[in-house]
Amino acid sequence: MSTTIRIGTRGSALALAQTGQIADRIRASSGAEVEIISITTEGDTSRASLSSLGGTGVFASALREALLAGECDLVVHSLKDLPTAPAEGLVIGAIPKRADARDALIARDGLTLEALAEGATVGTGSPRRIAQLRSLRPDLDIRDIRGNIDTRIGFVTHGELDAVVLAAAGLGRLGRLDVVSEFFELSHNPTAPGQGALALETRQKIPGDLARVLQGLDHQTTRLTVLAEREVLARLEAGCAAPVGATALIDSDLLLLTATVYSVDGSQKLTASHGAVLDGSPADRNAEAIELGRRAADELLSSGAAELAPLS
Structure with a gap:
């Protein structure tokens, strides 16, 4: 494959690191030349909180515009930041194997949350x-912060905050797991749907050579789990900044999903857990995963999720 593949990405250290890892895999599997194109998004330039910005799409829109304009051949998204609604003319061509989906606490003196x-x-x-x-x-003083991973870690190391919470996947991709004082288990602290996974988005008409490259990067187990998790958000009509956590896993041929909606003050929560047997073709399995997410979301809605928390 001789054509240069142009990959669009945000310009943050984390985005460049995870895109660089994808570029290395593409070079190794296809021998193609790869060019990384840095694109500035609204989420990178605004200092407003994610909740006030609306959360969904603030990191994705500029990347998608560049893709549609033909400035790049594919873009790399952190899947948890990607809106659940499909974008006209675009498809998710591959979802590589997921990294650690947990949240991590970085605290002064290596303290745990309890300590x-x-x-x-x-x-x-x-x-x-x-x-x-x-x-x-409930006694903690929670501060709304923005900034890249180094900035957030710096709030602790410079003594401005006692602790921060970050995604373990991002810390791992930047080689910064040494600063973690505690990992939060998914059974108690479900994370954002799709957290730890990447989405490689392309234009709908994918050239054959690129399609084969993407097929080699796609990880079916990850695709099934994130399809179920993200369908919860889609069915709830919730943005990626909504107080919703979801965790899916595959045990043998069983897909298991637990989804939780929290009140803003954390005093209440609603949880739904469902499972599905995976069989048939890959398309059948994908449909099962989506249906599983719908069932969990429908239970949450019938239990009063829309009244409990701001979902949009």
Whole structure:
């Protein structure tokens, strides 16, 4: 394959790192030349909180515009930041194997969440994480923060905050897992639908050579789990900044999904757990995963999720 593949990405250190890893895999599998194109998004330039920006799409829109304009051949998204509604003319060509989906605590002196002093200051920009922290430790002083991973870690190392909560996947991709003082288990702290996974988005008409490259990058187990998780958001008509957590896993040929909606103050939550047997073709399995997400979301809605939390 001799054609140069142009990959669009945000310009943050994390986005460039994860895109670089995809570029290396493409070079190794196809021998193609790869060019990385850095694109600035609204989420990168605004200092407003994600909840005030609306969350959904603030990191994706500029990448998608560049893709549709033919400025690149594919773009790499953090899947948790990608709106659940399909974009006209675009498709998710591949979802590579997922990294660690858990959240991680970075605290002064290596303290755990339980060991933090009463009234300790903890930073996060995620309404879901805020609700979960308030549920576990209502005494904490939660601060809304923005910035890249190094900036957020710096809030702790420079003494401005006692702790911050970040995605383990991002820390791992940047080689910064050494700063983690505690990992939050998914059984108690479900994370954002799709957290830890990447989405490789392309124009709908994919050239044959590129289609074969993407097929080699796609990881079916990851695709099934994130399809189920993201369908919860889609059915709830919730944005990626809504206080919603979802965790799906595959055990043998069973797909298991647990989804939780939190009140903003963390005092209440609703949880739905469902399972489905996976059989048939890949398309049949994908449809099963989506239906599983719908069932979980429908149970949450019937239990009052829309009244419990701001979902849009």
